[in-house]
Amino acid sequence: MAKSPWTFTLLRFMAMAAAISAAVVMGTSHETITFFSVTLKAEFYYIPSFTFFLIAYAIAAGYSLLALFVPTTGLLSRWVVIFDMLVAMLLTAAVAAAGAISHLGKKGNEHAGWLPICKQVPKYCNHVMGALISGAIALLLYAMIVLHTISTKL
């Protein structure tokens, strides 16, 4: 961290950008289709895991912004390392939960009697997939931030 502050700052900027992108793409996931006289709506907040995903990535984006202003040495920097790890775990949970439901939406589960829904609302599913990809990139960048800190400070 102290060795290469510019690379590290860039890594944080990229993680923040990816987190904002993931939150925005998830938050704009919706589709309305009309089938004869039946109107079918799909909103991201219909699925609790997708709402959790948006909140988690919004927290990560806000935290990333704050962390940019913390000096790389001193007591506060130790807290940043701990929070980096907690944010990485939060994002892992968000991607995993949203990913599990997204997979269900695409494939369904015949044993549980849950039908796939992505054929009915393909735009919605693609939008969620975009959020997941952006979220996975942010998560990877966060993992790199934590691993970089561990490898240079420990």
Next chain:
Amino acid sequence: MAKSPWTFTLLRFMAMAAAISAAVVMGTSHETITFFSVTLKAEFYYIPSFTFFLIAYAIAAGYSLLALFVPTTGLLSRWVVIFDMLVAMLLTAAVAAAGAISHLGKKGNEHAGWLPICKQVPKYCNHVMGALISGAIALLLYAMIVLHTISTKL
């Protein structure tokens, strides 16, 4: 880590025990009910997230056993810190994915047309819930291991 090796070893033992327990409880989650002439079966491997949960916790348990034999100083101990973090993230993903599907099984989702299944197979759902609780304890212990290392070594 070097300051209190016994406490740390105990923490690892507890994490390993909780991980084994989570994997075993998930792996034994099944129920068969007969409704008139219709037989309904529920197995953990019917849900991909539950299979992922079992594999993740089996990996964590195996890794925890190996990590017990790694000395607390030296190059190998640095790798253990990195693997501890990766295992904590793996367990977070496992709990989140299985938790999301488990929540769906209990509550269903009317928007997606996914009905709750726990009223039909309550024993199965309770078993999965047991695995999730044990898994959450193992995850908490892993987070403590990583935070302990960060706070003592950084």
